[in-house]
Amino acid sequence: MSTLGPVFESVVLRLIRAGADAPHLDAKWLLAHVLAIEPGEVATQSGRSVSAVDLARLDGLVAERGRGVPLAYLLGEWEFWSLPLFVTSDVLVPRPETELLVEWGSALLRDDPEPRIADIGTGSGCIAVALATMLPAATIDAVDLSTAALAVAARNVARHKLEDRVRLLEGDLLAPLADHPVYDLIVSNPPYITPGDPRLEANVAAHEPALALYDKEVGDGLGFYRRLLEAAPGRLFPRGSLLLELPEDGAATVRESAEARGFTVEMRRDLAGIERALLCQWNGFSGGTPS
Numbered sequence: 001m002s003t004l005g006p007v008f009e010s011v012v013l014r015l016i017r018a019g020a021d022a023p024h025l026d027a028k029w030l031l032a033h034v035l036a037i038e039p040g041e042v043a044t045q046s047g048r049s050v051s052a053v054d055l056a057r058l059d060g061l062v063a064e065r066g067r068g069v070p071l072a073y074l075l076g077e078w079e080f081w082s083l084p085l086f087v088t089s090d091v092l093v094p095r096p097e098t099e100l101l102v103e104w105g106s107a108l109l110r111d112d113p114e115p116r117i118a119d120i121g122t123g124s125g126c127i128a129v130a131l132a133t134m135l136p137a138a139t140i141d142a143v144d145l146s147t148a149a150l151a152v153a154a155r156n157v158a159r160h161k162l163e164d165r166v167r168l169l170e171g172d173l174l175a176p177l178a179d180h181p182v183y184d185l186i187v188s189n190p191p192y193i194t195p196g197d198p199r200l201e202a203n204v205a206a207h208e209p210a211l212a213l214y215d216k217e218v219g220d221g222l223g224f225y226r227r228l229l230e231a232a233p234g235r236l237f238p239r240g241s242l243l244l245e246l247p248e249d250g251a252a253t254v255r256e257s258a259e260a261r262g263f264t265v266e267m268r269r270d271l272a273g274i275e276r277a278l279l280c281q282w283n284g285f286s287g288g289t290p291s
C-alpha cells in the first residue's frame, strides 16, 4: 500500500519530466480528484494510504496530463466566475479573461427589470450561466452550432437550476432565435483563430474543439465577428448592446468594423492590460420596440 506523500512526489516528478508548466498544482488537483478530497487536503493527509485501484487511475490521468490534455478535461469540471461547471473535450475550457464579459454585461443590465440576453457560441454555457446567476430576472437564449457542446451546457444549466431562464438552441449565430427577435444584450466569445496561427499553443490546438477555436472563413479569422456585427442590429432593442470578447491582435479591426456599421464602441482591457472586450452600442432603430 502506498502513502499519499510519496505518491504526490512521484507524480510531480513525472509531470516535470513531461514538461508540465505547473507540476505541483496539477499533481495536487489530480490526486484530490482521484481520492475525492479537497485539493488543500493533499498536503494535510500525506500519511493517508492510496489503494492500488486509485494508483492505477492516477497513473492514467498523469500520463494524459503529460501529453498535454487540459487539466479541466481530466477533472471533468472547471471554475468560472466562482461557479463550478462541467467541462468535456466538446467545449472550450472557460478562460478567466472571459469573466470580463460577465462583469461588464451584468453591470450594464443591473437596473433592467427584465433583461433579455442572447449568448452566441455558448460552449459550456459559462457566460449564460454566470449572467443568469448575476441577473435573477434575466432570460437568456444561448446558441451553439455544436450539439455536443449544447449537451454540456444543458448539464451546467441544470446544475445551477436555471432551466426556466436559460434556453439552449442549436444553429448558426442568430438563426435559431427566430421566435424571440430582440434583446437588450447580445454577448459572444467568438472563435477567431486561423488554422496554422503561430499564436495558438500546441496543447490547445491538439485538445480543444476546432469549432470553438477556428473561424471557418478563410482570411483574418474575424469572419464570425463581421457576420455577428451585420446580424445584430436587427436583433437589438434601440440602445441595446453587442458585447464581444476580442482577439489579441484583431481588436482594432473589429472596432473599426463595428463603427462602420453604426455602433458606438467602448473597449476594456483585461487584468494583463490586453484589449479584451468591446461594447458595441446600437443607436439605430432596426430592432424591436423597447419592452
Ligand SMILES: C[S@@+](CC[C@H](N)C(=O)[O-])C[C@H]1O[C@@H](n2cnc3c(N)ncnc32)[C@H](O)[C@@H]1O
Pocket: 091, 092, 093, 094, 095, 098, 120, 121, 122, 123, 124, 125, 126, 127, 143, 144, 145, 146, 149, 171, 172, 173, 189, 190, 191, 192, 211, 212, 213
Ligand atoms: C471560443 S468558443 C466560446 C465558448 C464559451 N462561450 C466560452 O466563452 O468559453 C466559441 C463557441 O462558438 C461555437 N460556434 C462556432 N461557430 C458557430 C456558429 N456559426 N454559430 C454558433 N456557434 C458557433 C463553438 O462551438 C464554440 O462553442
